[in-house]
Amino acid sequence: MPVDGRIETSAPSVDSVSRSPSAPPIARQAWLDALRGLAALVVVFEHSLDALLPEVRGAVSPWFDFGQYGVLLFFLISGYVVPVSLERRASVRGFWITRFFRIYPLWAVAAAVGTAFAVAGVWNVIPGQTAERPWTALLAHLTMLQDLLQVPSVVNVFWTLSYEMAFYLLVTAMFVLGSRGAGAGTSLSFAACGLLAGLLIPAGWLTRNLGVAVVGVATVALLGGIAAVVSTDRNVRTRGAVVIAALALVLLTFNSRVGAWQSLVILATMFAGTAVYRLQHSEAPARTRWMLALVPVVSVAAAVLLGPGWGMSESAEQAFKWSWSAALIGAWLTFAAGLALRHRAVSRALVWLGLVSYSIYLLHPLILQVVRRLTMDPSQISLPARLAWEAALFALVLGLAALGHRFVERPAQRVGRRLARAVPRESAIHLEK
Template sequence: MPTNTLTPPRTDIGAPPVRSSRMGWLDALRGLAAMVVVFEHSLDVLLPEVRRTASPWFDFGRYGVFVFFLVSGYVVPFSLERRGNVREFWIGRFFRLYPAWLVAVGLALLLGATGVSWGLPAALDERPWTSALAHLTMLQDLLGVPNAVNVLWTLSYEMVFYLLVTALFLAGARRASARVALGFGVAAAILGVALPSGLLASRWPGGTTFVAALVLVAGLAALLSGRRAVRRAGVAVVATLALTLLILDSRIGGVESLCIIATMFAGTAVRAVQDGRLRPWPGAAMVAVVPVLVLIAGLRTPPAWALSGGPQPLGRDWSIAVAAAWLTFLGGLALRHRAMPRVLVWLGLVSYSVYLLHPMVVQVIWRLTGEPASIPGHQRLAWYVVLVSAVLVSAWLAHRYVERPAQRLGRRLAHAR
């Protein structure tokens, strides 16, 4: 057995055998989440009435991404434990995320250069090499670099989660997910409003990106090492990097950053309790507290001594959306043994491409239609059908010709010796 392969020990709690088939309810949740995010980003273009009336009460975008975060938390750590091999896990993640990501970024650059879309954030042109390096790490939202595509910000927190999950796995803390989720939830509720936003990048923009990229590469190389002492050092390096960027350098602020990671680890704990790898008490009780802490954190008003320059609470629209995401996830979990609508399952299969590619389609539609106030309502609804159709077709093409071949290649490389 290779020295960097860690087979999870047998547990007397009784973990069930691994199921090879996809879980339809998870695909259905992904499909729902992706289409809600598309809906959110189409409001300013085609449905401003919904923006004015509903958005003060409900953040559709945050609802969608928090459903994604819960699903990732539920699935990704189990993938690592099932493989029992850090190298295979990271190869799988690379070929799962980067190929479609490259297509989305390339398309955004092309549309911006040709004037079809509204272009990229101006700050990307000021430091192009730094911006490119930050994006390649997928940590750009934690490095003070604007996102080339607006939805890429969530991948930065996914990457932090992967790093922390890997560190916990190699540290032998596979059953710590409930405690970790609770810890991040408590930190969000108590300390989140006092944490700075973009502290490192604002003072040392280029250097922060360079050092973070260097530390990330070194840490991952150490995690993949065959020497136990080096792996332990890698655990410390990647955990320190992830926590430092999360706490001190997040664009969205400490409250939401900590809430996101707490939510993802709560999803992990739900899976662990369900599979019998974590005892219901106190595991389930700790998980139940996490969404309460997250909602408290979102509604808290920062104190006068806060370090982040007077941040505002995330607000009721954010809190209602996050609560709805939790209810949706738990509803899907309760219905997991039932057949899901095929359309939602299919949408789940192509959801990553839907998520990455729809912003470019939205910008093209906006360029074609102009200001929505000048368009009759029935025409805007027709344009919305065009938008959704274009998103689904482009996502299907990307899934079939980019995602699936890349994942097959990743599986071959992961099992190569």
């Protein structure tokens, strides 16, 4: 999910990036905050259904997946925001410093509490694979690529961060290699490759054949690649860009937990967000709109033709195909509506929800574990009582998110921005050599 609420209002020319001594002002866009807040709340609602509203799960979930809707909306927002942020910052080192301090501090808190809850048996338990190889699991989590390394996430929502990380790697590689054209063509290519790869490559193929060695190799490639792309030597940067791009593409295609078609469609969705930005700001030819329009069509075709990629009954597989496709279409329509209404005033409450959306997203599973422990069997609780629990859940999540944002996210982000400002801009090196 996106964790950066900032986006530049326009993209500069190559010359202006190269010559400007400091990055231009970065402004928040309220409509993005509103969408981000909506997505976070929908994910919380989805995760509460089994514990508190099984009637909704049974009646609606076969037709619409609230969780997939929320995360796909997040992915569209990431695609719209992240590449342009790197281009405007014009510093790979600055980009990764700010990414680290935006993502890791709160992630570390959630991971620590989630692990403690699992050890204590609050609700979830430590997966057998993690218990057998704890250091491998720790290493995979620290890379944030655990979902692409076939390692179960200690907190269920962490899986989306693996795709965010893969996206960051690809965006960084494109920037270092001098490509600013990622947009509709890139998005459609990922969707088409997802359809093809899903027909040919089983989920987790690398780990099935190479075992846990994949985690070690991926960790070395990630650390070495990032160290290289922040180098001041052009040749080293180029090699580093190739390494991190190859790492992301190989893991997405050959080792994703959800299968090649879903992982590549997720990346297609992110680059679709980038394409929307470029079309909106006349950075891409208008004729590429037809490519962008084909992305959700190809994505839905992949879902319908390939299904979940793991064992399900025929009825469950049909429900997956329909609910996933409806969620994808819903996310695209919601993003389009937000874009169309972007000049309208947005309430402060929605903007605030966007500000704390990362805390909502990462911390709500912890509160939900406690709620599930207290409620146990929803069939033994009356509907009014469960609705009261639902309201209490949202109130507790919002309260904890406010604390997480105030005492973890904001201080860490200030440190990240301060360190990033001390990093020399690399634009002249990247764009002129």
